Amino acid sequence: MVPTRILTVVVIAASFAAPPLRAQLGKAVIVAAGSDVDHQLNDIGAATDPAAKLKLIGAFSAAHPEGDLQILADEQYVNYYLGAKQYDKVFEYGDKLFALDPDNFSNAVNMVRAANEKGDTDRLFAAGEKAAGILQRFKAQPPPDGTSPETWKAQQQQKLEPVKDNQDYIEQSLMNAAFQQKDPAKKASLLGRYAMLFPDSANSTQALSAAAVTYQQAQNRPKMLETATSVLAKDPDNIGILLLLADDYSEKGEQLDKAEAYAKKAAALCDTAKKPEGVSDADWQKQINLQKGLALSALGQIDLQKKLNPAAVDSLNKAAPLLKLNAAVYARNQYRLGFAYLNVKNTAGAKQAFTDAASVDSPYKGLAQDRLKGLAAAKAPAKKAS
Numbered sequence: 264m265v266p267t268r269i270l271t272v273v274v275i276a277a278s279f280a281a282p283p284l285r286a287q288l289g290k291a292v293i294v295a296a297g298s299d300v301d302h303q304l305n306d307i308g309a310a311t312d313p314a315a316k317l318k319l320i321g322a323f324s325a326a327h328p329e330g331d332l333q334i335l336a337d338e339q340y341v342n343y344y345l346g347a348k349q350y351d352k353v354f355e356y357g358d359k360l361f362a363l364d365p366d367n368f369s370n371a372v373n374m375v376r377a378a379n380e381k382g383d384t385d386r387l388f389a390a391g392e393k394a395a396g397i398l399q400r401f402k403a404q405p406p407p408d409g410t411s412p413e414t415w416k417a418q419q420q421q422k423l424e425p426v427k428d429n430q431d432y433i434e435q436s437l438m439n440a441a442f443q444q445k446d447p448a449k450k451a452s453l454l455g456r457y458a459m460l461f462p463d464s465a466n467s468t469q470a471l472s473a474a475a476v477t478y479q480q481a482q483n484r485p486k487m488l489e490t491a492t493s494v495l496a497k498d499p500d501n502i503g504i505l506l507l508l509a510d511d512y513s514e515k516g517e518q519l520d521k522a523e524a525y526a527k528k529a530a531a532l533c534d535t536a537k538k539p540e541g542v543s544d545a546d547w548q549k550q551i552n553l554q555k556g557l558a559l560s561a562l563g564q565i566d567l568q569k570k571l572n573p574a575a576v577d578s579l580n581k582a583a584p585l586l587k588l589n590a591a592v593y594a595r596n597q598y599r600l601g602f603a604y605l606n607v608k609n610t611a612g613a614k615q616a617f618t619d620a621a622s623v624d625s626p627y628k629g630l631a632q633d634r635l636k637g638l639a640a641a642k643a644p645a646k647k648a649s
Contacts, residue, residue, distance in 0.1 A: 288401055288426065289367035292331045300332060307339055317343060334363050341373050353377040354386060366397045372429045375436050384440045388456060391437045395460040398423075398430065434461055438470060447481035450474075455490060468498050475507060487511070502536065505529040506557050513564040523565050530558035549588060556585030560596045567599060572606040579603055583619075594625035601634060614638055 294300045303323050310316035320343060324336035337360035344352035357374045360367055374390035401423070406415035437460070441453035454474035458467045471494045478487035488511070494504045505525045512522035533555040538547040563579035566572070579600040586593040597620035604612035617638070620631035 288397055288422070289369070290331060290334060290364045292334055294332075294335075300327070300335075304335065304339075313343075313347065331363075334360065334367075337363065338367075338370070341370060345373055345377055348380065350377045350381040350383070357390075361393065366400060368394060368397050368426060368429070371397060372433065375433050379436050379440075384444070384453070387440050388437060388453065391433050391457075392460055394430070394433050434464055434466060438466055441470070442473070447477050448483065451477035451481060451483070451486065451490075468494060468501065471497075472501060472503055475504060479507065479511070484511070500528075500532055502529050502532050502554055505532070506554060506561070509561040509565075510557065513561045513568065516568045519565050519568055523562065526558045526561040526565065530555055530562075533558065552585040553589060553592075556582045556596070557592060558582075560586065560592065560599065563596070563603065564599055567603055567606075570606075572603050575603040576600065576607060576609075576612075590623040591625045591627075594620045594623050594627040594631070598627045598631055598634075601631070610638065610642075 294304065303319070303326075307316060307319045307323060310319055320336065320339045323339065324333065327333055327336060337356050340356035341353055341360060344350075344356065353373065354377065357370055357377070360370045364370070371390055371394035375387060375394065378384075378387035378390055402419065404419075406412050410418070434457075437453075437457045441450055441457055444450035444453060451474045454470045454477065458464075458470040458474070461467055471490055475487050475491040475494060478484075478490055488508070491504050491508050494501055495508075498504070506529050509522045509526035509529065512518045513526070533551050536551060538544070542550075559578045559582035563575045563577075563582060566575035566578060579596055582596050583593065583600070586596050597616045601613045601616035601620065604610070604616055614635065617631045617634045620627050621635060
């Protein structure tokens with residue numbers, strides 16, 4: 264007797280592919296070799312004419328309307344319609360298959376592929392959720408009677424290893440779909456959903472970090488703060504999130520001590536961070552310079568909020584050369600520096616800082632120009648009365 268579940272090669276229409284499953288999660292339907300069922304399945308597999316193959320699948324399904332053999336029938340339908348690119352039919356029979364075999368991981372992979380090719384993000388995440396649930400339930404299974412926890416863990420790992428590439432394919436599919444969303448609110452929501460579905464994934468923290476930034480772009484501050492805080496709980500040395508929170512709190516004038524701690528920690532981490540593989544020395548230096556500059560600029564803003572103006576001047580001046588390659592944050596830094604100089608009664612320094620802020624295209628250009636006009640008007644001598 265041999266297991267005859269049909270396992271399909273899954274190919275995605277992008278730059279990566281999901282290989283065939285060599286071990287299965289779900290029901291193992293056993294069919295006797297040489298039996299009528301075995302011959303019927305072999306005939307389906309050997310058929311090359313699509314219409315003839317579909318007719319054979321229909322006959323097989325009608326002959327076995329109940330029980331585990333209907334699982335095989337629905338699998339045949341899913342595989343057939345996937346090859347024919349009739350994606351709604353894939354979803355129809357995939358849902359039927361899940362009703363009979365909720366832990367059928369190969370079905371989840373095929374549903375993800377169909378949703379990918381159709382470009383149906385909602386279906387894609389629904390199928391990804393099914394796949395994640397299957398994996399979570401399998402990992403949570405207790406050892407069978409008579410099997411030690413250590414042996415059971417090894418057996419689980421042995422069964423999970425062959426589906427690892429398919430799991431990676433599903434995760435990458437969901438990540439790609441989330442990042443491709445144009446609407447920031449939906450993008451952030453999907454990234455958060457991905458992280459919830461695959462909390463142990465190496466990409467989970469990356470997804471949450473991107474979600475926090477996207478919530479900020481969507482001007483959803485409560486969700487940004489909630490998501491960013493959850494990232495730090497998992498990854499307390501995440502420079503990007505430390506900077507995000509330090510920048511937000513310093514701009515709002517809230518929790519300044521916490522913001523200062525975050526900014527100082529980010530600056531220190533920049534000094535010891537190791538360059539990832541595949542990143543050029545030049546690109547890495549640009550990234551570190553930008554992050555260090557943002558940390559110093561946040562510290563300068565915090566000092567402005569605390570009325571520690573000489574310290575603000577020092578931090579903002581140190582940040583300026585590090586931020587020059589990014590017009591928006593450089594202009595903001597110089598705009599802040601202009602106020603810091605005004606507060607220490609250094610008009611010349613303020614004028615130069617506002618001039619720097621006005622010299623690049625950014626939201627601060629007009630604001631800096633207005634400040635320069637105000638300084639010029641204050642400096643102009645009053646006209647004598649005639």
